[in-house]
Every structure is written in C-alpha cells, then in structure tokens.
Amino acid sequence: MSKALGPRPPGGRVTLLALARDLGVSRATVSNAYNRPDQLSAGLRARILGRAAELGFSGPDPIARGLRRGRVGAVGVLVDEGLSYAFSDPTAVLFLDGLAREVQADGLGLLLHAAPGGGGGELGPIRNAAVDAWVLQSLPEGHPAVAAAQAHGRPVVVLDQPALPGVPLVGIDDAAGTAAAVRHLVGLGHRRLAVLSTPLRADRAEGPADLDRQRRAGYQVVARRLAGAASAATDAGLDWAGVPVLECAANDPDAGARGTARLLDTADPPTAIVAFSDQLALGALRAAAAAGREVPGQLSVIGFDDSPTARSTVPPLTTVAQPLLDRGQDVGSLVRALLAGKQVTSPAPYAVRLVVRGSTGPVEPAGG
Amino acid sequence: MSKALGPRPPGGRVTLLALARDLGVSRATVSNAYNRPDQLSAGLRARILGRAAELGFSGPDPIARGLRRGRVGAVGVLVDEGLSYAFSDPTAVLFLDGLAREVQADGLGLLLHAAPGGGGGELGPIRNAAVDAWVLQSLPEGHPAVAAAQAHGRPVVVLDQPALPGVPLVGIDDAAGTAAAVRHLVGLGHRRLAVLSTPLRADRAEGPADLDRQRRAGYQVVARRLAGAASAATDAGLDWAGVPVLECAANDPDAGARGTARLLDTADPPTAIVAFSDQLALGALRAAAAAGREVPGQLSVIGFDDSPTARSTVPPLTTVAQPLLDRGQDVGSLVRALLAGKQVTSPAPYAVRLVVRGSTGPVEPAGG
DNA sequence: GCCCGGATCTGTACCGATCCGGAAGATACG
C-alpha cells in the first residue's frame, strides 16, 4: 500500500526539499500543500502533511519564504533611547497597543528596536532588520536612525515626528492643545503661568529654556506646543518672554517633580503650571504636595495626553486629551495600506480636547 | 580615470548584484565591502561604497542575508492575549525592558507577537515569524502557541512558565513568596486572611475559587503561589479550606477592586488580603478606600512583584519583591548563549524578599 | 472517436545574498 516508510530524519533539519524527495513529489507540490491547499488533491495533501509530521518538518522556513515573497510579517518600530522609556510612558504604550492591534489583522508582529541615543549605538541592527515597514515615533529631526530605517526603501509611517518628505504622518494639533490649556488657566484668572516641558533636544539638558533654546527645539512636537502656548498667552495680554519654561531632562514624574520644585522655589512663583505631558504633571502634583502647595487652591496644574493615570491622581488631573489608542490604529492602518500597495496621504491632525478635572481652579483671592 | 558613470538606477530597486555589475567587480567583493572590510583594499571599498550611494543601494538585503546566514536578528516574544495586557502590566514591561537591553548587545530586536487567546486567533503568524529564537512568557500549560513557537526547532527560553522539557526556564520561588506574605500577616496577629488571585485558568472566570478549582490551576505560577500560601497558613494553624480565594478575571487594578469588594462584602470579612500581584493589590487599596476600610488600620493588604508603583501608593504597599528587570536580562543572556551555540541549563529560581511598607499592620484590637 | 476544459502535478527560474576554495598579481626571501 504505502511505500515503505523512509528512515527517521537523518540528523539535520528537515527541509521542504528533503520531504519532497522522501515522498517522491515535487517541491512545488509540498509548498502548495502548505500555502495553497486548492492546488492539489486532498489525499496527497494529507499524505504530505502526515509524512511531514513524522519527519519533523514543520512548514516552510519563514526566512526563505520571506525572501521569495518579499515579506517577513514584521513591522519595525523605532523607539527612542532604549525600550525602557517607551514602555514606561503610558502614552507610548497605548500607541504601541493600538498599532499592534491593527497590524495583527494582517498577521504582522512588531519588531522593536531602540534608536541609539547620542550617536553611541550602532545603526547596523536597524539597517539589517528584517521588516516589511518601519514606524518612527518621537525622534528628533535628523536623527541618524531615521535614515537607517529609510535606507532600504520600505514603507515608512511616522507618528508625531519627524516630518519626512513623502512619508505619511499621524499627529495631533499640538499648538491648539497647549493654547486651550493656557486659555483655560487665563480664564480662571491666572496671570503667572509656567511651562513644564518635555525635553527640547536630545541632550538631556534640564533647567530654564530661554527663547533661544525654545527656538532651537529639536522635537517639533514640543516646538508646536510651545508656539501654541506662546500664542495664547500673548493673545491674553501676557508677555511670553516672562513666562518661565522649564525643560525637564526626561519625560517621567521624577523629572517633572524636580522641575516643578525649581519653578516653585523662586521669588515670584507661578500660580499655574502647564505640563507638556501627564507624566510631568504627575511629578508636578508630587512636588506641589512636597512643597505644601495645595492643588488647585494654591497651584493649578494641567497636563497633556489624558493618559489612564490622569483620572486617578489626587486631585484628578485636568489635561489635554489626545486619542492615544486611535493614533496607534491609524498608523497601523496606514502601514497596512502601504503594504497593500495603496497610495496614502497623511490624515489631518487629530483635534485635541481639554478635559477639566480637579487640578485646576480659580486663582486664589489673596496673596499667599 | 574612473569609468564613465553609469546611468541612475533604471527604476527598480538596486541589488548587490546590479551594483557589482555596474562596477565590474564580483558580488562577493561587494558583499565583502559591507561585511568584511579587511577582505579588500581600502580603495576599492571606497569606490564601491561611493557608487552604492550614487545608485541608491543601501547595503545587502536583510532578508536575503538572513536566509544565507541563518539569522535575522530578531528574538520572538510571545505575549498572552494581545499586547495591551503585556504593556499595561509594569511587571511585564520591566521584563521586556530587561530582555531588550540584554539582547540589544547582540544587535537583536524584539519581535512581539500576541498568543491568540481562546483558540480564536491564528497560529500562522507565529509559525511563520522570522525569528532566531523565541521567548515564552506566562502562557498556560499546553497553549497551542507554544507548539507553534517550538515548531521550527529554534532556541526557546521560558519565563515563569510553561515548563517545557529541555527548555531553560527563568523563574522565582513563588511558593516562598506567598508563604512569607502569609507568615508576615500571621505574625501581625491576623487570623482571617483572604487571597486575591490572578487568573487560575484562561477562561476569564471571576469569583471564589474552591479547592477543586485551585487544584486545576492552569497557570503554574499561580498554583505555586497558592501552595506556598496554603502551606504557611496550615503551619500557622489555620484551616486553608476556610481561607477564601477570590480569583480575578484579569490582572489589573479594576479586577482587583471588584474582587476585593466581594471579599469585604461578607458576614465575616478578612482582616488581611494577600494579593498575587501589585496590580491587584492596587485595586484592593482602592476598594478598601471605597468601602471605608482604613489600611492598614482595619485591613492589611500585601502585594506581589514590587512594581514601581508599589512605592507610591497610599499607603505604600507591602509586597513580595522579585527582581523584575534582572529576570528579563537573565532570559536575554540565556537566549544569547543558546544562539551562540552554548549549552545552558535553567538557573535556580530567584529568591524573593518581603518588603514591608505601610499597607500592613497589626490586627485591630477590638472588633469593628 | 476526437477535441476540450478542468484538476493535478512537475520543472525551472528566480529571490538576494554569503561562504569557501582557489587563481592572479605583488612582495619578500634566499
């Protein structure tokens, strides 16, 4: 009936060709057994799959298939300065979640690579990464990793920045966000504002950022947020040059707390702080508590992002909400479209929305 | 001097072969220009790289190189039920961070794939993923994705579970952890304990888990934690069967809060709760506050993991600390060793350490 | 009985590189 069963796998790995020979069929047929069941009879297919199981052949080699098909089923994601940061920031996490959820529909996985910070790291791993497309996120203009990712000419999609010619970008209306925040505070009577900013450049500087440094912001998102705040402040009759902008060295609560402490420890401390991220705002709340300033009684704090934690701070954080998960999905669907060969354009920047919770309030009647 | 420059790239992508022909050298030489600079003269190398830039050839194709070299520079990571969970749990995040940090040294990236939950998803993407090794994490025994990951015979390393024959595993002494927690509480005078457990099986059940369900725990980590708690409780003269074990449907604060509410809403509520994760403990604190129970005055809560947030809860969380980042790095170095062809064995389970903070205290003198 | 279309399966040409042994030319040495 059946031919005498061949011996067990000789030792090495079993390949599709070996299986084909063992069965006396062509490699194409074995390949079809896996990839196009309709191209061969059910009986033969069963025989192939059966013998494959016996021999320990578990389907075509993914890499070889990748070469031939030109697809490996992976979307590269470049994250700034090590994955720890990307993971610790809820904003980035939600983005990745949305992205993963979307590309998963096409069976794609996410290949995370760190964008080497400060020129220290190697670009090789990025240039040599086997991916079908790249997603860039929060990299400063002109970061070398960007070129590395673009090198092989595969589709690229950008979140927030950097802006790249011909590359679709998903972003939000940053300027409108901070402008709304400033207007909200001004409307509550505040005149002494301060800005708690995420890093302007990748040099880990911490401290007051003068107008010159503001102008030279490497992160465009931050530049736009500054511009929005400045514009709204000016419209309200404030002198922007007099509004302290404190740049934090990192986007985490600790840095935010340090920055806030510096802002408060001045002769003429602000009555309201506009933080450029909820992470920083969290730190601001902490520092305020440590300094004995009541929020919002003596100090108003407003965040940016509306990350999940904003809801459960004490007091709950007033913040500028952006659709974190949606942006990830949008990027994902752009990637899918590009991989499907479609032409795409950047969607319009998302509108943002001010969510008023408990961390902002009217300026205190009397002087402190 | 130099030959007349050839025309611009005709249109399609430039391949190594095309570049070689254009320059009149062999493909091997071009390849060497990129991969083994010492194999050709500096002059020729410069000429090759120069012309490559002109033609828009940006190095050998990663996938083809992957096929030939048998390496693609990616470590697959299988995460349970969608990436959102993996990302939202600080425990998993720190693990991934440690892992990424370690494998990065070899230029490897992390390819995240979701392990389809409940048989709904496809295994194809996993079987066809182009990776050099797989890392499995927190998957219940016998999950189909495990076989899919093992199919191609590439190295596999497991964190916590599932235990697989011949596969190195990194884990902690779970039983000792919960045992220490129980002893701590008993030492404070507590006799009415309750356990707030992460899911026992992947069926999203929520509610009291009787002894039978406890025995059938699919997640071995949880089984061990239950065993440790049971053993310590018995040693202290308590009847384990009388200790309520409430299984949460997910490992997040919301589920923990729901579970705690149920535990507290009984005729004979516990005076102390042992949560199997900090995430759940967070929820417990929330639920306790909502129910008007003071912590630790009226209710002691103890967590597990010592995640970063444990430090900043109110009150700070007493918890069983495990070296989250280190475990990731350990898994990473095992992966590296395996890829280097070395023989490895599972390291001994990490010892855990009880960190006493403010969420546990002596049982209240009088009855409530 | 002959021609035709569909179902099956095969052969061959890639996909785009890397590796290994060896050939040419240059240099060194006795």
Add this chain to the structure above:
DNA sequence: CGTATCTTCCGGATCGGTACAGATCCGGGC
C-alpha cells in the same frame, strides 16, 4: 631569478522556498 607568501578578488555552490508556465490525465460533449 625561482619560489614561498601575502593580498585581493573571483566563481561557483548554496541557503530554502515560491511563482509561473506548462505537461499529464481524465471525463464529457458532439
């Protein structure tokens, strides 16, 4: 000046599959 030794570079062979264009076989229609 002949030979040993590098230094450089070249030619297959190979990695493991997939796509596409046939070749075969078979039952049916006329």
